[in-house]
Amino acid sequence: MKKQLLSLAAAVSVGLAANLAGAAELTAVSFGGAYGEAQQKHMIDPYMEKTGNKILFENYSGGVAELKAQVESGNVLWDVIDMEVIDLERACSEGLLEVFPQDQLPPGDDGTPAADDFSKEALANECGVGNIVWTVLYAYNHDTIQGGEPKSMNDFFDTKTFPGKRALRKRPQVNMEWALLADGVSKDEVYDLLATEEGQARAFAKLDTIKDEIVWFDSWSQAPQLLNDGGAVMVQSANGRFFAAIQQENKPFEMVWDGHVFDLDVWAIVKGTKNKDLAIDFVNFATGSKPLSGMPEVAYGPTRQSSYAYIDESVIPKLPSAHLDEGLKASSLFWADYGESLGEKFNEWLLK
Amino acid sequence: MSNPELTPDEIRQANRNRRRAKLLAIFFVLPLLGFIFVTFVAPIGTMLYRSFYHPTVSELVPETLAQLDKWSESSGELPPPDALNTFAVELKTLAKDRLSGKLAEEINRALPGSSSLIKSTARRVSRTDTAELQSRGNEILFDAHKKWQQVEVWRAIKKSGSVVTADFYLTALDLEHSPSGEIVQRGTQIYIDLYWKSLKIAFYITVLTAIIGFPLAWYLANAPTRVANTLMIFVLLPFWTSLLVRTTSWIALLQTNGVVNSTLMSLHIIDEPLEMLYTQFATVIAMTHILLPFMVLPLYSVMKGIDPSYFRAALSLGAKPIPAFVRIYMPMTVPGLSAGALLVFIISIGYYITPALVGGTEGQMISNIIAFHMQSSNNWELAAALGSLLLLLITLLYWLYDRLVGISNLKLG
Numbered sequence: 001m002k003k004q005l006l007s008l009a010a011a012v013s014v015g016l017a018a019n020l021a022g023a024a025e026l027t028a029v030s031f032g033g034a035y036g037e038a039q040q041k042h043m044i045d046p047y048m049e050k051t052g053n054k055i056l057f058e059n060y061s062g063g064v065a066e067l068k069a070q071v072e073s074g075n076v077l078w079d080v081i082d083m084e085v086i087d088l089e090r091a092c093s094e095g096l097l098e099v100f101p102q103d104q105l106p107p108g109d110d111g112t113p114a115a116d117d118f119s120k121e122a123l124a125n126e127c128g129v130g131n132i133v134w135t136v137l138y139a140y141n142h143d144t145i146q147g148g149e150p151k152s153m154n155d156f157f158d159t160k161t162f163p164g165k166r167a168l169r170k171r172p173q174v175n176m177e178w179a180l181l182a183d184g185v186s187k188d189e190v191y192d193l194l195a196t197e198e199g200q201a202r203a204f205a206k207l208d209t210i211k212d213e214i215v216w217f218d219s220w221s222q223a224p225q226l227l228n229d230g231g232a233v234m235v236q237s238a239n240g241r242f243f244a245a246i247q248q249e250n251k252p253f254e255m256v257w258d259g260h261v262f263d264l265d266v267w268a269i270v271k272g273t274k275n276k277d278l279a280i281d282f283v284n285f286a287t288g289s290k291p292l293s294g295m296p297e298v299a300y301g302p303t304r305q306s307s308y309a310y311i312d313e314s315v316i317p318k319l320p321s322a323h324l325d326e327g328l329k330a331s332s333l334f335w336a337d338y339g340e341s342l343g344e345k346f347n348e349w350l351l352k
Numbered sequence: 353m354s355n356p357e358l359t360p361d362e363i364r365q366a367n368r369n370r371r372r373a374k375l376l377a378i379f380f381v382l383p384l385l386g387f388i389f390v391t392f393v394a395p396i397g398t399m400l401y402r403s404f405y406h407p408t409v410s411e412l413v414p415e416t417l418a419q420l421d422k423w424s425e426s427s428g429e430l431p432p433p434d435a436l437n438t439f440a441v442e443l444k445t446l447a448k449d450r451l452s453g454k455l456a457e458e459i460n461r462a463l464p465g466s467s468s469l470i471k472s473t474a475r476r477v478s479r480t481d482t483a484e485l486q487s488r489g490n491e492i493l494f495d496a497h498k499k500w501q502q503v504e505v506w507r508a509i510k511k512s513g514s515v516v517t518a519d520f521y522l523t524a525l526d527l528e529h530s531p532s533g534e535i536v537q538r539g540t541q542i543y544i545d546l547y548w549k550s551l552k553i554a555f556y557i558t559v560l561t562a563i564i565g566f567p568l569a570w571y572l573a574n575a576p577t578r579v580a581n582t583l584m585i586f587v588l589l590p591f592w593t594s595l596l597v598r599t600t601s602w603i604a605l606l607q608t609n610g611v612v613n614s615t616l617m618s619l620h621i622i623d624e625p626l627e628m629l630y631t632q633f634a635t636v637i638a639m640t641h642i643l644l645p646f647m648v649l650p651l652y653s654v655m656k657g658i659d660p661s662y663f664r665a666a667l668s669l670g671a672k673p674i675p676a677f678v679r680i681y682m683p684m685t686v687p688g689l690s691a692g693a694l695l696v697f698i699i700s701i702g703y704y705i706t707p708a709l710v711g712g713t714e715g716q717m718i719s720n721i722i723a724f725h726m727q728s729s730n731n732w733e734l735a736a737a738l739g740s741l742l743l744l745l746i747t748l749l750y751w752l753y754d755r756l757v758g759i760s761n762l763k764l765g
Binding site for chain 2: 056063064068090093094095099114136168171188195216218229230231333334336337338339340341342343344345347348351
């Protein structure tokens with residue numbers, strides 16, 4: 001209720017501000033942190049400068065719960081939303097997002113039509129336009145690691161050679177995949193196997209072998225901190241978080257690319273927004289060659305080929321797109337099917 | 353009531369005055385009642401309602417469900433072709449209205465793996481002619497995916513279709529309906545354990561606050577006013593500090609390289625840092641600290657009102673100090689002690705933020721899993737059922753308390 005009142009107040013004030021300013025106003029939400037700053041710098045600010053429209057740029061922590069609450073209550077406060085593809089699949093088919101007119105996307109700066117310029121996955125879902133390729137991997141700290149340098153997913157699960165705590169995000173996603181990879185399952189078979197009872201049991205059995213050594217966290221932002229203060233010797237996180245810590249704070253972290261699980265983030269438009277045209281205009285701009293080329297600042301790869309013309313050659317090897325062979329594409333289809341039931345089993349396993 | 357010496361007119365006048373006073377009283381509490389209704393009764397009511405009233409699926413595929421009504425799900429056979437055709441047509445309509453995902457999510461809850469089945473089939477039938485679906489929709493379904501030939505899928509659809517359902521409560525109690533209709537244990541056992549653990553944690557916290565709070569309250573009540581007032585500030589200080597600040601300061605204290613560990617290590621009491629953060633211990637200790645004032649304040653106010661001459665009388669009549677304290681003084685503090693214990697217990701059993709921040713996995717309580725179902729899994733109905741059971745549990749404990757101690761004995765301040 002308090003939230004509703006607050007959002008009511010927010011809606012009123014937003015409405016007032018829009019009327020007073022006379023300019024169009026849009027609310028965009030994304031994940032904040034270093035990623036949010038990069039988006040602010042390369043997408044939001046240039047767009048406001050170019051068009052004179054105002055964008056309120058807010059943070060959320062992912063998931064579809066807030067989006068669902070807004071759309072179902074008819075009280076839509078967000079216009080444009082940055083989502084993980086894993087959530088996009090579900091949000092789109094549940095009718096929480098507008099269908100995006102992908103055929104209107106402008107061509108790349110080098111003239112390549114959008115349909116050829118974007119990677120196939122970036123336009124795979126009709127509700128969104130791919131924005132970045134990011135990945136979940138683990139990193140270690142040169143100062144705290146003992147027993148050598150971990151190189152593979154096996155090493156993550158090898159507590160004999162590399163003693164110490166491992167930190168993982170508290171959810172089945174990625175962890176289940178890693179367990180099977182470390183157990184010798186090939187990348188193509190991971191999701192097929194995870195759909196079976198035996199595969200799930202096998203993944204939990206593998207996780208059991210390091211259960212006592214796992215520190216669980218809830219948000220990617222906690223991860224670099226854990227690695228830094230010695231809370232864990234190997235830590236899972238989004239590659240951009242480690243990259244920022246290495247690049248800007250000179251932390252002695254090393255990322256291990258073996259078995260990383262990569263995925264896309266997309267811009268999508270909230271169903272029932274009053275500013276649909278403006279929202280489309282913004283997404284068209286934000287997924288242009290130039291704005292996307294700013295994303296490698298936080299080590300996330302752009303989804304369109306023409307952006308690479310603007311990117312410093314030295315950065316390219318540090319992007320997930322240079323390591324796709326070592327990684328596994330997160331299956332949004334699988335997690336739409338099994339996210340909830342595995343979530344329950346995962347919780348049960350945690351409490352055992 | 354009626355006084356023979358009053359005239360009928362006077363009686364009328366008196367009644368009118370009384371009515372007016374009543375109306376005025378209602379008028380004064382009206383804002384409060386309205387507030388309570390809007391912020392408390394209505395949300396809790398809708399939550400309770402949501403936990404058993406679930407019309408989503410029946411609104412999405414009403415005609416299929418009407419046809420499935422005649423089908424016996426324990427027969428082991430597929431529903432009649434007509435029902436399948438109807439479903440194919442309805443699925444097409446849903447796909448056009450972009451609602452097939454909603455159906456997929458609902459059915460997936462009853463049978464994991466159905467989400468992609470329904471979504472992919474929806475894409476397929478949306479390209480097929482309606483007339484064709486009406487005549488041979490069943491074959492098109494089988495063709496789209498072989499899973500449609502499994503009885504479980506149709507069982508799941510029929511099961512999700514009931515508008516008034518106890519399924520969420522069964523899940524919340526780790527139970528489920530077996531295919532033959534009996535109630536059996538579910539494969540995953542989570543929630544009963546969690547309720548049990550929440551009760552245990554709440555009990556530990558209550559006992560700890562009582563052990564710490566009782567001597568403190570006694571000292572406060574018997575100290576000179578100036579000393580007592582100064583000490584009272586220390587009791588109240590945590591009350592005035594933000595809950596988040598207090599919880600995060602526990603993180604700073606307890607973490608691997610935190611204050612407690614580095615102190616113990618520099619004193620050579622331990623060689624390796626103890627693991628304290630993200631454990632049940634962390635939840636208990638942080639919540640004990642946070643809830644201590646709720647124990648101390650009622651105890652203090654009750655102890656303040658106890659006449660010291662009773663105790664002195666017991667001593668002068670020959671009782672030894674300890675028996676005199678236990679048999680004379682302690683019973684008089686029961687109203688305060690029970691009020692404090694009830695407050696601490698009920699507040700802690702539904703506590704959310706502190707376990708979420710410092711509890712790790714073993715320090716999680718039932719409220720954390722409710723939040724999980726609200727925010728992550730989007731299963732609001734299950735969250736509502738879990739919440740309702742928690743409410744019921746607390747009401748039950750309150751009733752038990754009333755039977756054992758008596759609610760009239762409660763003294764809050």
